[in-house]
Amino acid sequence: MSSDTLAIRASPDPGSVALVRVFVGNVLAVFGVEQQEVDDVKVAVSDLVSGLVEAGIPIEVNAHMDTTALILTGNLAARPPAAGALLLGSRLNVGEGHWTIDLHAV
Secondary structure (H helix, E strand, C coil): CCCEEEEEEECCCHHHHHHHHHHHHHHHHHHCCCHHHHHHHHHHHHHHHHHHHHHCCCEEEEEEECCCEEEEEEECCCCCCHHHHHHHHHHEEEECCEEEEEEECC
């Protein structure tokens, strides 16, 4: 079983939110995630990244893929917005200073 990790680092400016959203959307598409879930994850990640921009903290998002799972991780400025938890439920996990979204292959 092989695995790949992709990462994006961006400065905390408003244009970086769109850049990260495109990165996440492309990673999810390569992994074969259904469009509705892609849209939900992109909204949640956009909210998480917007918090970093507002706080002036550089953005870090990683995607670890293997044949059975895709795990997105990133840094966190503060408590995440409720939208992510509403859209993703238990797939979104938040710890001190970081978040994780766990998706499994269908």
